Amino acid sequence: MSTRNEQIRENVAIVKERIATAAKRSGRTASDVTLLAVTKRVSLEDIRSAAEAGVKVIGENKIQEAKTKFLHLGPSLSWHMLGHLQTNKVRPAVAMFNMVESLDSVRLADSLDREAALFERTLDVLIEVNIGGEAQKFGVVPENALTFLRYVESKENLRLNGFMAMAPYVDDVELVRPLFRKLKQLFDEARQSVKNPEHWSVLSMGMTQDFEVAVEEGATLVRIGTGLFATPSPLRRVE
Ligand SMILES: *Cc1c(COP(=O)(O)O)cnc(C)c1O
Numbered sequence: 001m002s003t004r005n006e007q008i009r010e011n012v013a014i015v016k017e018r019i020a021t022a023a024k025r026s027g028r029t030a031s032d033v034t035l036l037a038v039t040k041r042v043s044l045e046d047i048r049s050a051a052e053a054g055v056k057v058i059g060e061n062k063i064q065e066a067k068t069k070f071l072h073l074g075p076s077l078s079w080h081m082l083g084h085l086q087t088n089k090v091r092p093a094v095a096m097f098n099m100v101e102s103l104d105s106v107r108l109a110d111s112l113d114r115e116a117a118l119f120e121r122t123l124d125v126l127i128e129v130n131i132g133g134e135a136q137k138f139g140v141v142p143e144n145a146l147t148f149l150r151y152v153e154s155k156e157n158l159r160l161n162g163f164m165a166m167a168p169y170v171d172d173v174e175l176v177r178p179l180f181r182k183l184k185q186l187f188d189e190a191r192q193s194v195k196n197p198e199h200w201s202v203l204s205m206g207m208t209q210d211f212e213v214a215v216e217e218g219a220t221l222v223r224i225g226t227g228l229f230a231t232p233s234p235l236r237r238v239e
Contacts, residue, residue, distance in 0.1 A: 004231075005049045011228045012037075012053035014235050015211075019222065021238050022215035033215055036080060036204075038225030040065065044072055046229055051077060059101070059223050063089045070096045082164075082223065084138045087111045099124040101164040101204055104138045109152050116157035124159050126204055127152060129186075131179040132168035139165065142186060146193075153195050160194070162202035162220075163187055173210045180205055180217035187218070208234065 012035075020030035036057040037050045047058065047069060058073075060066035061083030070079060081097045085108060093100060094115040103109060103125045116123040127148060130139035140148045145163070152160050165183050167176035187203050194200045206214025208227035215222060227235045 008049040009053040011233045022212040026216045034221045036223045038223050042229050090115050101126040102128045104128045113155040113157045122159050126164040129165045131165040164204035184218035
C-alpha cells in the first residue's frame with residue numbers, strides 16, 4: 001500500500017515520462033513542455049504533494065476556491081486562471097494569478113487591463129480559442145483569434161503570451177489531432193505579426209485524455225488534473 005503522497009509523486013513521474021516521450025516523437029525535449037497541475041476540487045495536501053514532486057505551475061478554475069489555496073501556498077508556485085472569468089471577479093484574479101489563460105472577450109480584456117493598471121502590474125494572458133466550435137465552451141472561434149489578438153495587444157497592462165484551447169471530449173483522441181494542428185498553425189502564423197514575438201511563447205493545449213497528442217502537435221504547456229489526482233490514475237508508465 002502506498003500513501004496518497006507517494007501515489008501523487010508516482011503520477012507526476014508518469015506524466016513527465018509520457019510528456020518526454022511525446023516531445024521526443026515531435027523532435028523536441030521534455031524541457032520544451034511545462035506541466036501545469038489542474039487543482040480544482042483538489043486538497044491543499046495533494047497540491048503540496050504535487051509541488052514536492054516538482055510541479056511548479058498550478059491551474060484553478062474558480063476564484064473562491066483558488067483564494068484559500070493561494071493564501072496557504074502563495075508565491076512559491078505560479079498560479080494560472082483557467083476558468084471563465086466574470087468581470088466582477090477580476091480584481092481578486094489580478095491580485096492572485098500570474099497568468100489568465102481564459103481571456104475570451106473584449107470586455108474581459110478591458111477589465112483585466114484596468115485592474116492590472118490599479119495594481120501597477122503587467123498581467124500575462126493567453127487568448128482562449130474554441131477549437132472545437134462547441135457552443136457550451138468559452139473562447140473565441142479560430143476565425144476571430146487574430147482580430148481579437150490585435151485588440152489585446154493594444155492593452156498596455158496585458159502581456160499576450162499565446163493561446164489556450166480545450167479540445168472536445170472524444171472516444172478516439174486521434175479525432176482532436178487536426179484541431180491541435182490547426183491551432184499550432186495559427187500560433188505560428190500569429191508570431192509573424194505580433195508586437196512582441198519574444199513573449200509569444202505559450203501554446204496551452206492538452207489535458208489528461210489528449211496531452212500526448214497535444215505535445216506531438218506542438219503544445220508548450222499541458223494542463224493535467226485527473227491524471228495526477230484521480231484514484232486510481234487513468235495513466236500508466238510508458239511500456
Ligand atoms: C479541468 C480542466 C483541465 C484538466 O482536465 P483533466 O481531464 O482532469 O486533466 C484542463 N484545462 C481546463 C481548462 C480544465 O477546466
